[in-house]
Amino acid sequence: MWSWRIMDRAPRDGRWIIAINRREPDRRAVIRWDPGSSDDREPWRVASCDHGYASDAFTDWMPFPPWPAEEAGAGEGETPAALGGQTLPNGL
Structure with a gap:
């Protein structure tokens, strides 16, 4: 299960995350x-x-959930770039 985490522990490496606006x-x-x-x-x-x-504009964050391989059309072991912080999934 995915749960919210405090912003102090949010990644600062350029990857996309979901956050709650303060x-x-x-x-x-x-x-x-x-x-x-x-x-x-x-x-x-x-x-x-x-x-x-x-820096203090958001209270909590969570990572994107794992990408369903069937819906993404990715083969086993492949991960969309969205999870690597390069692009976003369609619709976001």
Whole structure:
């Protein structure tokens, strides 16, 4: 089962994660830490736009669940790039 984790332990390696917005707790965002802007005031980048958020903008996070190989069309042992932090799955 996937559960929410505190943001202090969110990955800071550029991979995409799901997060809860501090100001709007009913909203979820697909974000990633931008290693190139870690000294920036807004190092979290949102997938849907080129907008950044401050380090404390989110309360909790979770990784993407495993990608179903049948739906993704991937063969055994293959993982879509979405889980490697390069692109997002369709529809996100």
